[in-house]
Amino acid sequence: SAVISQKPSRDICQRGTSLTIQCQVDSQVTMMFWYRQQPGQSLTLIATANQGSEATYESGFVIDKFPISRPNLTFSTLTVSNMSPEDSSIYLCSVEAGFSYNEQFFGPGTRLTVL
Amino acid sequence: SQQGEEDPQALSIQEGENATMNCSYKTSINNLQWYRQNSGRGLVHLILIRSNEREKHSGRLRVTLDTSKKSSSLLITASRAADTASYFCATGPDRGSTLGRLYFGRGTQLTVWP
Numbered sequence: 001s002a003v004i005s006q007k008p009s010r011d012i013c014q015r016g017t018s019l020t021i022q023c024q025v026d027s028q029v030t031m032m033f034w035y036r037q038q039p040g041q042s043l044t045l046i047a048t049a050n051q052g053s054e055a056t057y058e059s060g061f062v063i064d065k066f067p068i069s070r071p072n073l074t075f076s077t078l079t080v081s082n083m084s085p086e087d088s089s090i091y092l093c094s095v096e097a098g099f100s101y102n103e104q105f106f107g108p109g110t111r112l113t114v115l
Numbered sequence: 116s117q118q119g120e121e122d123p124q125a126l127s128i129q130e131g132e133n134a135t136m137n138c139s140y141k142t143s144i145n146n147l148q149w150y151r152q153n154s155g156r157g158l159v160h161l162i163l164i165r166s167n168e169r170e171k172h173s174g175r176l177r178v179t180l181d182t183s184k185k186s187s188s189l190l191i192t193a194s195r196a197a198d199t200a201s202y203f204c205a206t207g208p209d210r211g212s213t214l215g216r217l218y219f220g221r222g223t224q225l226t227v228w229p
Contacts, residue, residue, distance in 0.1 A: 102145060104148075109157050
């Protein structure tokens with residue numbers, strides 16, 4: 001298993017600004033994932049972040065809007081750039097760390113509100 | 116879409132009753148997982164069932180998988196008020212270009228009344 005922390009836990013931001021979300025894992029992991037969960041909706045994968053390589057973005061998400069860093073095997077950041085109210089969501093990071101392939105452990109999430 | 120679809124969207128029961136949630140998906144999978152989310156917080160992994168398994172138990176949880184029908188069910192027995200949460204199924208595709216990805220359904224909101 002893995003214990004994951006995220007900072008900040010929540011934030012209220014103004015339109016046009018950017019917010020960087022941090023994700024810290026208590027063990028070294030190869031794959032980290034960033035998800036978005038819009039109000040009342042399911043989770044949508046934004047990108048996969050592997051250490052030492054560029055993040056792989058899902059359809060509908062671009063690096064200019066959601067730049068990701070992965071400087072080492074225990075840490076990653078997601079930046080939400082030039083925010084608009086439509087970016088109001090919960091952002092979650094996860095890692096693949098279970099005994100079974102694909103078993104993921106999630107951080108507590110960052111609840112973002114854009115005014 | 117590879118997303119799973121849960122049914123029902125909402126379920127309300129009394130403590131002690133059993134709760135059954137269903138999930139259908141569209142593509143071939145390596146595994147199917149169920150997660151719980153309390154009040155918009157992080158997800159908690161409940162159980163994973165591989166594509167070559169048909170049934171799995173964990174405490175009060177029972178999961179079945181029917182790959183011919185591309186469907187799964189999650190049964191929570193003797194439910195408690197603390198089971199109130201949103202439950203999501205997530206499918207893990209076969210290895211390849213989508214390595215590691217999980218595709219989540221829309222979730223079932225379970226409410227258990229004392």
